[in-house]
Amino acid sequence: MEASWLVSSFAWLAISVIIISNIIHYRRPKQNLPPGPKPWPIIGNLNLLVGSIPFRSLHLLSQKYGELMQLKFGSYPVLIVSSPEMAKQFLKTHDAVFASRPLLAAGKYTSYNYSNVAWAPYGPYWRQARKIYLTEIFSAKRLDSYEYIRTEESHNFLSRLYALSQVRVNGCGKPIVLREHLSRFSLSSITRIVLSNKYFSESKCDDQGSVITLDELQSLLHQWFVLNGTVMNIGDWIPWLSFLDLQGCVKQMKDLHKKMDRFNEYVLDDHKAKRDANGKDFVPKDMVDVLLQLSEDPNLDVKLTRDNVKALMQDLLTGGTDTSPTAVEWAFHEIMKNPHIIEKATEELDRVIGRERWVEENDFSKLPYIEAIMKETLRLHPLASLLAPRFAIEDCNVSGYDVSKGTIVLVNAWSIGRNPKYWDAPEQFLPERFLDKKIEILGQNFALLPFGSGRRSCPGYNLGLKIVRLTLANLLHGFNWKLPQNMKPEDVCLEEIFGLTTCPKVPLEMIIEPRLPQHLY
Numbered sequence: 092m093e094a095s096w097l098v099s100s101f102a103w104l105a106i107s108v109i110i111i112s113n114i115i116h117y118r119r120p121k122q123n124l125p126p127g128p129k130p131w132p133i134i135g136n137l138n139l140l141v142g143s144i145p146f147r148s149l150h151l152l153s154q155k156y157g158e159l160m161q162l163k164f165g166s167y168p169v170l171i172v173s174s175p176e177m178a179k180q181f182l183k184t185h186d187a188v189f190a191s192r193p194l195l196a197a198g199k200y201t202s203y204n205y206s207n208v209a210w211a212p213y214g215p216y217w218r219q220a221r222k223i224y225l226t227e228i229f230s231a232k233r234l235d236s237y238e239y240i241r242t243e244e245s246h247n248f249l250s251r252l253y254a255l256s257q258v259r260v261n262g263c264g265k266p267i268v269l270r271e272h273l274s275r276f277s278l279s280s281i282t283r284i285v286l287s288n289k290y291f292s293e294s295k296c297d298d299q300g301s302v303i304t305l306d307e308l309q310s311l312l313h314q315w316f317v318l319n320g321t322v323m324n325i326g327d328w329i330p331w332l333s334f335l336d337l338q339g340c341v342k343q344m345k346d347l348h349k350k351m352d353r354f355n356e357y358v359l360d361d362h363k364a365k366r367d368a369n370g371k372d373f374v375p376k377d378m379v380d381v382l383l384q385l386s387e388d389p390n391l392d393v394k395l396t397r398d399n400v401k402a403l404m405q406d407l408l409t410g411g412t413d414t415s416p417t418a419v420e421w422a423f424h425e426i427m428k429n430p431h432i433i434e435k436a437t438e439e440l441d442r443v444i445g446r447e448r449w450v451e452e453n454d455f456s457k458l459p460y461i462e463a464i465m466k467e468t469l470r471l472h473p474l475a476s477l478l479a480p481r482f483a484i485e486d487c488n489v490s491g492y493d494v495s496k497g498t499i500v501l502v503n504a505w506s507i508g509r510n511p512k513y514w515d516a517p518e519q520f521l522p523e524r525f526l527d528k529k530i531e532i533l534g535q536n537f538a539l540l541p542f543g544s545g546r547r548s549c550p551g552y553n554l555g556l557k558i559v560r561l562t563l564a565n566l567l568h569g570f571n572w573k574l575p576q577n578m579k580p581e582d583v584c585l586e587e588i589f590g591l592t593t594c595p596k597v598p599l600e601m602i603i604e605p606r607l608p609q610h611l612y
């Protein structure tokens with residue numbers, strides 16, 4: 092009773108504060124922008140503050156109010172960009188003006204004061220860190236050198252699934268929840284690539300508390316995603332209220348940071364000790380080794396501090412953990428709804444790969460239908476439904492509209508991928524549309540923006556795509572997939588949970604049977 096009273100009082104307090112704040116702060120835009128829903132700025136705010144409603148609402152509002160819609164979140168003007176033409180204006184024509192990020196609490200408290208690439212404001216530090224990513228961390232040579240890790244981890248993952256496929260309940264296969272297994276596979280692959288995997292014990296922390304389990308790390312990264320994906324922190328949008336930390340977001344961020352920093356410190360100390368012990372002969376093995384080596388480089392324009400290295404390491408772990416498995420999970424939601432797609436995909440796999448081996452990375456170019464399934468998945472389910480927020484660093488005229496400095500721009504990749512002007516039958520999952528013509532997905536085609544575009548586009552796309560392709564292809568190659576008996580394809584739920592990455596609301600349960608000879612597992 093008391094708890095529900097508290098919750099409802101709090102909710103009313105929050106709502107009143109937002110309404111009052113809007114009345115105080117909302118001024119008619121001096122710009123000539125299309126205003127968006129007129130009496131709605133307040134409702135727009137509330138939508139964004141209540142969690143899962145906002146995205147669908149934004150999509151519907153965009154459809155009603157057009158390609159460029161102006162909202163107000165607390166004190167900030169916010170533009171929602173929902174057409175390929177307008178996206179091109181912001182992400183290409185005026186990319187430099189909109190290349191910064193808003194300084195939200197999450198970047199400050201969970202990412203070493205905006206030291207990761209994702210939250211860093213546009214400037215010399217971000218430019219240098221981004222260059223390090225492109226030339227050192229994600230270079231083709233470096234990624235190729237980690238291929239053996241992806242292959243080994245993929246094989247371990249498929250073997251685990253094989254073991255589960257043998258479990259019987261009342262003579263039938265036991266359904267598995269694909270999400271759980273994908274997340275674990277992705278985490279163990281990315282941690283091995285970023286920092287080697289010796290920091291994880293199987294079950295519990297060691298006596299010094301310096302080693303954590305993969306489960307614990309997974310839970311920390313999950314919290315990081317939740318707190319960084321939240322647009323619910325009132326203090327971000329109404330700065331004069333931030334000191335109250337009304338919902339306790341900042342407290343949660345600080346608590347999370349403490350735990351992550353303890354782990355990050357341990358990893359750096361250990362890597363540094365190994366490096367010092369080997370002196371000049373030291374050869375970097377993982378991404379943390381590369382970052383540490385660079386932090387000692389006197390020729391860097393901006394010196395990399397210890398906090399910077401920890402922030403970048405964390406950036407790589409967070410960027411790599413939730414993205415690829417969510418894409419594969421969405422692909423399975425769609426193909427289980429459309430089983431004929433599985434038939435076509437396995438026909439291609441049998442013809443090109445045969446049943447005596449697994450798919451390898453150098454097979455990708457020979458599997459156009461698998462590639463088409465992946466692209467169609469990223470069209471209908473871009474992981475960042477709204478691309479990470481851009482922030483105008485100066486006044487700018489965009490296609491005749493005056494956009495003032497300080498405006499936050501959200502590009503609505505979800506609506507753009509379903510724009511009927513660019514896509515036939517946009518709501519249908521039709522991989523074939525990618526077979527007929529070559530459609531680019533890395534940011535040159537503004538009707539399809541799964542990795543964003545321009546200066547702030549995803550630097551990890553190459554690694555992400557390699558993992559998605561390999562996982563999707565081998566899961567289809569290695570197993571027959573069936574829905575549990577009481578479920579039909581049309582029952583597969585495609586609803587989303589909106590966040591930093593947008594994932595399926597209902598995890599899919601499936602029964603699996605091996606397709607390949609036993610010795611391959």
Ligand code: HEM
Nearest residue numbers: 209410411414475478479541542543544547548549551555
């Ligand atoms: C299928 C996999 C992936 C998808 C769909 C994806 C998507 C995205 C998107 C949409 C953005 C925002 C772009 C923008 O604002 O214009 C982004 C940014 C970013 N991604 Fe990815 N990503 C993936 C994998 C990865 C991986 C594997 C890493 C690192 C290990 C990574 C690291 C980053 C970073 C650091 C940024 C921020 C870039 C900046 O602000 O300059 N991503 N990603």
